[in-house]
Amino acid sequence: MSKILALDTSTDACSVALSVDGAVREDFRIIPRQHTQQLLPMVEAMLAEAGLSVSSLDAVAFGRGPGSFAGIRIATGVAQGLAYGADLPVLPISTLEALAVAAAEKEGATNVVTALDARMNEIYVASYAMEDGLPITELSEQVSAPGALQLQGEGYLAVGSGWRYIDDMPEETKRSVVVSSEIYYPSSSAMLALAAVAWGRGDAISPELALPVYLRDEVAWKKKDQQ
Numbered sequence: 001m002s003k004i005l006a007l008d009t010s011t012d013a014c015s016v017a018l019s020v021d022g023a024v025r026e027d028f029r030i031i032p033r034q035h036t037q038q039l040l041p042m043v044e045a046m047l048a049e050a051g052l053s054v055s056s057l058d059a060v061a062f063g064r065g066p067g068s069f070a071g072i073r074i075a076t077g078v079a080q081g082l083a084y085g086a087d088l089p090v091l092p093i094s095t096l097e098a099l100a101v102a103a104a105e106k107e108g109a110t111n112v113v114t115a116l117d118a119r120m121n122e123i124y125v126a127s128y129a130m131e132d133g134l135p136i137t138e139l140s141e142q143v144s145a146p147g148a149l150q151l152q153g154e155g156y157l158a159v160g161s162g163w164r165y166i167d168d169m170p171e172e173t174k175r176s177v178v179v180s181s182e183i184y185y186p187s188s189s190a191m192l193a194l195a196a197v198a199w200g201r202g203d204a205i206s207p208e209l210a211l212p213v214y215l216r217d218e219v220a221w222k223k224k225d226q227q
Contacts, residue, residue: 002058004195005043005082006188009035009075010067010095011116011161016042017188018050019196025050026189035074043082055086059204061195063186064092065213066124066141067116072212080207089204091195094213095186096126096160097135102190103159103180104130111138111155113177115162116186118143123162124215125149134197143215151176159184 001021008015014035017026027042047053054060062079065072083090099114112135113127122143128135139151146165151173158166158177166179198204 002196002199003052003056004059004061004091004192004199005046005054005057006061006093006191006195007039007043007075007079008063008095008098008186008188008191009039009071010063010065011071011185013185013187014038014042015185015188016046017192018046018052019192020050020052022196024189024192026187028187028189030185035071039074039078043078053086054082054088057086057088059083059089059091059195059199061091061093061188061191061198062210063095063098063188063191064211065095066118066143066215067095067186069212069214072214076210076212080210083207083210088207090207090210091198091204092210092213093191093194093198094126094141096124096141097128097194098186098190099160099184100126100128100130100135101133101193102184102187103157103182104133104135105190106182107157107180109157111153111157113139113151113156113158115158115160117161117164118216121145121165122216123149123165125162127151127156133193141213141215149173
C-alpha cells in the first residue's frame with residue numbers, strides 16, 4: 001500500500017487530499033484567487049492531522065492541467081517543491097480525467113465527456129469510456145471552439161464548466177450528451193484514484209520532469225510576449 005498526497009488548483013477550487021493505504025481524506029474549498037495563500041497551509045494541516053511528514057510519503061500527485069494557466073503553475077510548483085525537499089517522485093494527473101472519475105463515481109456513468117471553460121470562447125475537452133471507475137480515453141484531451149466539437153453516438157454524461165457553451169455546439173454533439181445537473185470541479189480526491197493506478201504501474205517521475213499541460217501553449221506565450 002502507499003501514502004500519496006494530491007494537490008489541485010486548476011480551477012476556482014483548491015483541494016488537498018491524502019491517501020494512506022487506501023483511506024482518503026480531503027480538504028476541498030472554492031476559493032478563487034486564494035490558492036497561493038491557502039494551498040501550503042492546507043497541506044500542512046492535512047499532514048498534521050494524519051500525523052505524517054512530507055518525507056513519510058511515497059509520492060506527491062498534482063493536477064497538471066488543463067485548466068487555469070496560473071492555477072496549474074501553482075500546483076506544479078508546490079508539488080515540485082515538496083517532492084524536491086523530501087526526495088520524492090511526483091505523479092502528474094489530468095484534470096479532465098479527474099472530472100470523469102468523480103462523475104462516474106457519483107452518477108454511475110459509463111461514458112463521460114468532460115469540458116472546462118478555456119476562456120477566449122474555447123473549451124478543454126476529452127471523452128472517456130469508464131471501466132471499473134477508471135477512464136479509458138476515446139477523444140484525447142484538446143482545446144476546441146464549442147462549434148467545432150464533434151461527438152457521435154449517444155449517452156455521454158457531460159460534466160464540467162465548458163458545457164455552458166452547449167448552445168454553440170453542433171446539433172449532433174448536443175444529441176450525443178446529457179449535461180449533468182451537478183457542478184463538478186477537478187478534485188484531489190478523484191486524482192488519488194488515478195494516482196494509485198499510476199503509482200502501481202511505476203509511472204511516477206522525478207520532480208524536474210513535472211510539467212504543466214496547457215493544451216494552448218502558443219496562446220500562453222503570445223499573451224506573455226504582449227505584456
